[in-house]
Amino acid sequence: MPSIPHRRNVVCRCAQCSRNSQRYSLVTSRTAECHIRKDELERIERLDMAERLANTVQEEQMMDVDTQYNQADSPDSNAATMADNVSVDDEISEVNGNDSDIERDINSDSGSGEEEGVETDVEEFVNEDPFDAPNMPENPVHRFIATFAVLFISRYVVNKGAAVLIEFINQLLKIYGEDFQLPTSLIGLQRMTGFSNYANGIKKSVVCEDCHKVYEQDVPLPTHCDFKKHGSQSACNCELMKVSSSGAMVAKRSYVYNSIQRSLQLHRLGYFDLVCGTIIDPMHNLFLGTPKRMMEQWIKEGLIDDRKLATMQTMAETMVVPMDYVVLKSKIGKGFPYMKADEWKSWVLVYSPILLKAVLPIEMFRNWISFVDACRQLVKPSITFSDIDDGHKFLQEFCTECQRIYTPTILTCNMHLHLHLRETIRDFGPVYGYWLFGFERYNGLLKNVNTNRKDSFEVTYMNSFVQDTFKGDFVHAALTCPSQVPFLPLLAKLTATAQPSTSKNTITFPQRPFRLSAFIQAYSNPSLPVLGNEPLPPSAFPLHIEPPSAMSDVDYPHLLDYYKVAYCMPNLEGYQHPSSPFSFVDNQIIKLKSINLLGQVYKGCKYASGRGSFVQSLFLGSQGNNWLAYTGQIQYLFLHSFTPPADNTELQTRVVYQDKHVFAFVKWFQIEHDRSRELESVDICSADFIACDFECILPVHRISSVVATCDYKTSTNNKKILVNTLPHKQYN
Incomplete structure (x- = not known):
């Protein structure tokens, strides 16, 4: 009988097979296994080299943290805990960034850079587990010690003191005759516990300050931007790099993002509907589009002039607003300039039902109240299906009446999406679970962070942010033995996003x-x-x-x-x-x-x-x-x-x-x-x-x-x- 030929149906993205234009090759399963083992050996060598280099730099050039964040009393106190041990030293960030790039290259061999219509082996993603830590000790007490050490260092200890704490713990283990030792470096400890896995998806790119073209850092970069703007015959030619205080060449502007590679695996599920699975953000849909457009329309038609704005401002100054709503101090009288989503939310729910009564014609005011009633129903923290239907009915009445009262150009795509909010809330629950107010609040906190003009702060902060996000899951994945339950309350103090109250009263x-x-x-x-x-x-x-x-x-x-x-x-x-x-x-x-x-x-x-x-x-x-x-x-x-x-x-x-x-x-x-x-x-x-x-x-x-x-x-x-x-x- 003729021999059965081996089918080349396995996608291989090893260093050897990714040199072609498609960035992968179809090989047999046995060949793919050989390539994986070869790449694994090379990966270990690179990681060891990076660890030795990082340890050398940390011992010789590490500087004390310049910036301390003390925002425990702010509405988002977890922003303070994420920035407790941020170090923005150029050399350290560069070394840590290279080490992360090495790990990311290994972890992103499968699933990245795919083209439409290319067959990919689904088994490549089956074994991906963000909480996998094969090097963790089996002894429950040793697992707790390693978990506690990595969480305590992440929350309270700067990188310079991590090695001292690790050495202290190792000395205690020796004194009590334990056959277990922690890795001597912070990088090694994070790798052993799997804590560094959560930041592997973070990538950093160089961005042109003028035209905002993005350059990947793992490829040779030009010294000046080569992007040609539309209609221009010459390149942008903006400088991309600068000399840091240590003499190293660093990017003048960086762009950092966290990969959503694992999230995108939802698209491989046969029953996953991408359209129904895409959420309409209620914050943008309800509060950042329609209120502004309606106010601009009323001012344009002369229904609201400066005198009426001043009258509304005088009346608004007598209002007492609850704690959870933003006070519009002077923006009403100035014509609503530079309004944020929180401010538009206050305008719609708190101010407009009271202030617009004497300003708008009754027909337009009645139409606007339909929109306000819809927002009242849809932004409830606890909502019933009847509330959802009532909110949809109010939005439908609002959009229909807008088309009749105003010119057809008043309608926008955003208003069309009003009529799809019902499906979003039915599928995903109350809007508080997914609207982007928290995202906007974090943007405000980041904007006000003082970095002392240091470079590479973005990468360091994103590492801390992503790791803090997964700390609770990390503890439950690491401590699975019933005998470890007494340790959980102690670790909960290291994973909590809010600082416990220290007030005596x-x-x-x-x-x-x-x-x-x-x-x-x-x-x-x-x-x-x-x-x-x-x-x-x-x-x-x-x-x-x-x-x-x-x-x-x-x-x-x-x-x-x-x-x-x-x-x-x-x-x-x-x-x-x-x-x-x-x-x-x-x-x-x-x-x-x-x-x-x-x-x-x-x-x-x-x-x-x-x-x-x-x-x-x-x-x-x-x-x-x-x-x-x-x-x-x-x-x-x-x-x-x-x-x-x-x-x-x-x-x-x-x-x-x-x-x-x-x-x-x-x-x-x-x-x-x-x-x-x-x-x-x-x-x-x-x-x-x-x-x-x-x-x-x-x-x-x-x-x-x-x-x-x-x-x-x-x-x-x-x-x-x-x-x-x-x-x-x-x-x-």
């Missing part, structure tokens, strides 16, 4: 397990009994407190009446003349500076100019069959301890009673029956507070919404308060 107390569904029911259903000692969400702790104090004699009677009603104990006595030490309500309280309930921060009116103090809560009507939403202002938050007398049979059945109650002392506005702002869902309240009673003692569990308020005068010159209810956060 905090308090934490034990409570029953928190249930989100019960917490939501507490503020959404006023018929349910809520005492104030129910479990708080984990985000509330630790509570930031003031020194203990006595409640004022004006407010104390309301607290006493509250306990009488809430616990159905009319015989409770005041602290002034108690007949029994167990049947009176103490007047000692601990005021809170703020409280965080599932991401929503509330404060008393004396903090932050009242921001975070205006809230809404639901109450039963006088007949008990209807619900009324009352708006009020938190005067102060406080913690109070109260244990009912033992003769309360209902409480005797409880094994453990929680005596800590968390309240807000709220003064409520009188509801007006004026429905002139009903179209835009804005309530009108009296500017004066109603008389205080026990209803002013509000358990924080019953706060249903945050609101924005605005001073308002009627045609008869009576002062009122406009109230705009905003979405309530329901997530940690």
Whole structure:
């Protein structure tokens, strides 16, 4: 019988087979295995050489870190932890960059540079595991030591001190007779634990400062840019390189990106729909396109002029905006210049329903409110399918009416995508999970980082950023043995993105397990009994407190009446003349500076100019069959301890009673029956507070919404308060 010929159907991208124009060759499986083994040997030699070179440079030329980042108190405190040990020394970055390039070349042999229609062996990607660490020790304790060392160095130790810490750990291992030693260099430790794998996809390119042409660094670079602009006969000729302080040639401008090679493997799945799998970013779609276009159209048509802008600015200055929304200080009066997405979001949800009422014709205002109502529905942190359908209906009405009211040129591709947001939210959930506000916030943080005019900061920062992103997954992949579970709390302190609070004026107390569904029911259903000692969400702790104090004699009677009603104990006595030490309500309280309930921060009116103090809560009507939403202002938050007398049979059945109650002392506005702002869902309240009673003692569990308020005068010159209810956060 004739021999069966070997089929050359395996794509090989080794150093030998990638020299042709296609950058690969089709060979037999046996030949491919030989080439892989050969490349592996060469890779090990190159890595060893790079490690020796890096160690030499680190020992002889390493400089102390010039830039320290202390942003633990910022809204994005994880940006600080990612930059704790950033070193931007030119020589070190160059060496580390070369070492990373070597590893990237090896790891990107398969799957990169493919052309359309070229057959590729899917098995090349099967064994790719970003958490694979074959060199990790089998001993669970040794694995923990290696994992702890690499995480601790990444978070707290600069490169110069890493070798000292590693040597110290190795000396301890010798003293206790262990047969295990850590690699003597940081690079070796990261490679052994697999921690360096996460940054292997990072690549750095040289970019022309003038025309922005990108040059890959792994190929010979020209000294000047050779790109010819459109219509030009000569090249750009901009210098690409400069001499660093150490005398080395470095790029004048670099472009760094993290490879998404592994993410793109989704495209190989037969059931993966690329169109449905592409997300429409709600931030750009809702807040960076349509509001700006509509404002430009109104100004162009003369509907809004400088006088009306000034009037709106004056009214906006009286508004009190919640903590999570940006305050538009002077941009309204200036015609909305240089507005960012966060600012447009505040304009759409907070300002425009109140300010545009007296500016636009009623038909255009009604059309705009359709867009506002859609945004109110779609940006909810917790959303139902009914909410999604309502938001889609409002967007459909808005786009249809725009075509009728304005010229057809008002419509854009962005508006067309409004009508596809419903599918995106149905497939991927609430918009908070994937809109790009976090990306824009990081851009702002990066722009303000002081690099002391050092080079190669981008590569160092991206390495830290990517590694910090995967630290939690790295720990769970490295420590899989049940005996390693006691180590996890310690490692969690090294992987947490936020620094723990170091303030002494905090308090934490034990409570029953928190249930989100019960917490939501507490503020959404006023018929349910809520005492104030129910479990708080984990985000509330630790509570930031003031020194203990006595409640004022004006407010104390309301607290006493509250306990009488809430616990159905009319015989409770005041602290002034108690007949029994167990049947009176103490007047000692601990005021809170703020409280965080599932991401929503509330404060008393004396903090932050009242921001975070205006809230809404639901109450039963006088007949008990209807619900009324009352708006009020938190005067102060406080913690109070109260244990009912033992003769309360209902409480005797409880094994453990929680005596800590968390309240807000709220003064409520009188509801007006004026429905002139009903179209835009804005309530009108009296500017004066109603008389205080026990209803002013509000358990924080019953706060249903945050609101924005605005001073308002009627045609008869009576002062009122406009109230705009905003979405309530329901997530940690």
